[in-house]
Amino acid sequence: MQYFEQTLTGLDGSEARFIGYCLDNSPEVDMNRRRPAVLVIPGGGYAMTSDREAEPIAMKFLAAGYQAFVLRYSVAPSRYPVALAEAAEAMRLIRTNAEQWHVQPDQVAVIGFSAGGHLAANLATSAGDDDLAELGYDPDAVRPNALMLAYPVITSGKLAHRGSFEALLGENKDDPAWLEKLSIERHIDAKTPPVFVWHTIPDDCVPVENTFMLIEACKAAGVSVEAHLFPEGGHGLALGTEETAWGGKGNVFPCIQRWPELACAWLGRLFEKE
Numbered sequence: 001m002q003y004f005e006q007t008l009t010g011l012d013g014s015e016a017r018f019i020g021y022c023l024d025n026s027p028e029v030d031m032n033r034r035r036p037a038v039l040v041i042p043g044g045g046y047a048m049t050s051d052r053e054a055e056p057i058a059m060k061f062l063a064a065g066y067q068a069f070v071l072r073y074s075v076a077p078s079r080y081p082v083a084l085a086e087a088a089e090a091m092r093l094i095r096t097n098a099e100q101w102h103v104q105p106d107q108v109a110v111i112g113f114s115a116g117g118h119l120a121a122n123l124a125t126s127a128g129d130d131d132l133a134e135l136g137y138d139p140d141a142v143r144p145n146a147l148m149l150a151y152p153v154i155t156s157g158k159l160a161h162r163g164s165f166e167a168l169l170g171e172n173k174d175d176p177a178w179l180e181k182l183s184i185e186r187h188i189d190a191k192t193p194p195v196f197v198w199h200t201i202p203d204d205c206v207p208v209e210n211t212f213m214l215i216e217a218c219k220a221a222g223v224s225v226e227a228h229l230f231p232e233g234g235h236g237l238a239l240g241t242e243e244t245a246w247g248g249k250g251n252v253f254p255c256i257q258r259w260p261e262l263a264c265a266w267l268g269r270l271f272e273k274e
Contacts, residue, residue, distance in 0.1 A: 094108055
């Protein structure tokens with residue numbers, strides 16, 4: 001396995017980390033093999049990036065045969081669109097280096113957790129297209145081929161996780177135009193790739209209605225969506241295991257531990273069709 005890190009300099013001079021875990025760099029294997037890839041975007045309310053939603057998630061997908069990448073994007077005091085530009089650059093790097101990293105460039109998925117889900121969806125939908133174009137990116141060239149979300153921040157409306165938008169927008173946090181621009185359910189259209197999402201019903205941090213809004217918007221736009229709702233657990237559960245639990249064993253929930261298997265099965269079916 002090849003492991004590497006690159007520093008991405010943000011629009012405001014901040015530094016993000018782009019980390020890769022790539023298979024097939026040994027003479028003992030087929031050096032020409034191309035694999036699908038997953039870019040992992042951890043959550044943290046745009047105030048930090050969670051360790052529990054970074055490397056452990058990448059290792060799950062790596063073990064399932066995917067090239068895995070993690071983006072530790074810039075957070076507050078960095079403001080929008082700093083993190084979006086970093087996500088776009090991460091996608092550009094993956095596709096530009098597809099041969100070196102043994103990636104199938106038209107089979108690159110992104111998975112985002114909580115506020116990282118908002119960032120992933122911002123990249124995958126048309127929400128950030130105008131801003132990316134102004135920054136010199138072709139939005140279609142950096143759009144992922146599949147969007148996976150775990151307990152995502154979606155709406156900026158009354159059921160929003162307000163802290164995420166405060167950290168992302170700073171002094172613009174109450175500006176209706178900015179909130180409209182970054183309310184994901186309003187920007188799902190025919191360009192949005194197929195979606196896989198999971199959430200827990202009792203989530204008391206990012207209400208499950210965020211996922212309901214996502215599903216309804218996908219349905220209205222004709223975007224394929226697979227959704228899994230689990231009856232137990234709060235927010236930020238990552239893999240639902242003791243390894244990724246926050247606050248001790250009380251946050252271990254066997255019912256959600258199947259989501260990586262479900263996600264890989266969904267990705268396999270999706271990419272097999274292409």
